[in-house]
Amino acid sequence: MNTLKRLIPICLSFTVFSVSANTHCDPVTPACLTEQYTMSVLWYQNSAEARAAFYQGYQLGQMRLEQALKEKSTKPLAVVLDLDETVLDDSPHQAWLIKNHKFLLDGWDEWVDMAAAEAVPGAKAFLEFADKQGVSLFYLSDRKQSQFDVTLKNLQKIGLPQADKAHLLLKTPEMKSKQGRRDRLEEHYNVVLYFGDNLADFLDSKGKSQEERNRMMEEARAEFGKRFILFPNPMYGDWYGGLIQNNFTQDHNRIYRLRMDKLRPFESANAP
Numbered sequence: 001m002n003t004l005k006r007l008i009p010i011c012l013s014f015t016v017f018s019v020s021a022n023t024h025c026d027p028v029t030p031a032c033l034t035e036q037y038t039m040s041v042l043w044y045q046n047s048a049e050a051r052a053a054f055y056q057g058y059q060l061g062q063m064r065l066e067q068a069l070k071e072k073s074t075k076p077l078a079v080v081l082d083l084d085e086t087v088l089d090d091s092p093h094q095a096w097l098i099k100n101h102k103f104l105l106d107g108w109d110e111w112v113d114m115a116a117a118e119a120v121p122g123a124k125a126f127l128e129f130a131d132k133q134g135v136s137l138f139y140l141s142d143r144k145q146s147q148f149d150v151t152l153k154n155l156q157k158i159g160l161p162q163a164d165k166a167h168l169l170l171k172t173p174e175m176k177s178k179q180g181r182r183d184r185l186e187e188h189y190n191v192v193l194y195f196g197d198n199l200a201d202f203l204d205s206k207g208k209s210q211e212e213r214n215r216m217m218e219e220a221r222a223e224f225g226k227r228f229i230l231f232p233n234p235m236y237g238d239w240y241g242g243l244i245q246n247n248f249t250q251d252h253n254r255i256y257r258l259r260m261d262k263l264r265p266f267e268s269a270n271a272p
């Protein structure tokens with residue numbers, strides 16, 4: 001018995017050591033930073049709540065569109081949608097990063113080239129409804145021009161309406177900001193709905209600090225659920241850039257520390 005008692009702490013310490021080594025967080029490595037996405041990717045890929053959030057957004061969008069169709073408009077109606085995590089589900093790329101101990105945009109081009117993303121729940125039904133009503137659809141994404149053909153192929157593979165060259169607007173050297181492309185569209189269309197998973201899908205918030213993003217959102221809050229339909233994306237986005245001063249390539253230890261510093265725990269009376 002005494003021998004067994006002596007062995008238990010030794011076995012436990014080996015267990016703790018091996019778990020620590022497998023998490024890639026001691027020391028902090030890019031793989032460790034990626035592994036911290038695990039719960040958000042699990043939620044996104046597996047929860048009924050994530051699916052429901054997409055149905056909720058697209059159903060709300062359809063109600064808003066039905067209202068807009070009854071109102072007079074001097075310009076033709078249009079709906080503008082971001083692609084990644086708004087129409088297309090790219091979470092397999094995030095899962096691949098975790099499983100393969102990779103970081104940030106590793107493997108992204110390969111994933112996009114596969115044109116294998118599926119539509120998020122509710123997107124196709126909404127888009128078909130809008131298309132039947134004669135509403136113009138614009139897929140507005142910051143994907144690269146070199147990814148234009150494969151992106152179009154992906155949209156067509158899913159069978160989305162108006163998936164053609166005229167309705168896919170990617171970033172160009174002359175028109176990098178989404179705001180510029182939105183302004184251009186609004187010259188010709190009455191854009192009744194914007195769909196996105198990132199504040200920059202609605203407002204000119206690219207590169208702004210966390211505080212500035214929150215301020216811009218508060219100023220525009222009346223538009224959310226009205227003309228702006230936002231989907232949750234806990235996996236990545238400008239929200240995260242805001243936390244780390246939009247410097248994704250800084251020292252890994254500093255990124256880890258910035259993440260930890262942004263957590264707001266309660267003050268426990270039983271804290272050690």
Ligand SMILES: [Mg+2]
Binds near residue numbers: 196
């Ligand atoms: Mg997106």
